[in-house]
Amino acid sequence: MCRDWCELYERLWRPEAFPEWASGLSEAGLEQDGEVWRARGPEGPVTIRFTGHNPFGIMDHWVELGGGREVYVPLRVIRNGEGCLVTLTLFRWPEMSEDSFAADAAWIERDLQTLKKLAEESRP
Template identity: 60%
Template structure:
């Protein structure tokens, strides 16, 4: 089993409305910095993008009633990274939770950098949603 950590952000928005706004792959570049400089292109059941370390393929969970936004990133060389992402109800708002799995061979420095990156992206999502809701 891979070591894992889950990070979350509370967003002042109904969880279902939030999910409906952000579940589409085309919305990810607006807040996910690893995709911000890339346009996603759909190819079959996958999306192609330019990631920070080169071209990537991403497969997203289909739209659902449960707030599940998991995605699988094929970074090449036969390596695929699963990224569980959920939108859940938090009273009259929402909690967005992302689980980071420490990949085999990932050193402490790279894992710490990924943790900072995830938290920065979650805060960017919160800011984007709450700023446009007012």
């Protein structure tokens, strides 16, 4: 179990912290551009909007992939007793194949495992 949910949220909520565990951003050169962040995604440039700091542990973000496609990623740090639970919802687009969705899910699983290690290593 990880540390106190507020401590973990405070460590992770800033967009600059996402590349520590989100592999799609770790080599992407995430750069702020006003209210949005820009990065180089696997399929080309992406624009990301992040939920601002809040007392609820919400770290939702919207990834604009170009061509009018935008992916909404709900992400939460939720109190669970003395620790916390991090949840990320992955939506399957209607035009997405089962194989493509499975690949995305596997990628997210690897990223969440990295996040888990980060949270456990930084426990007091």
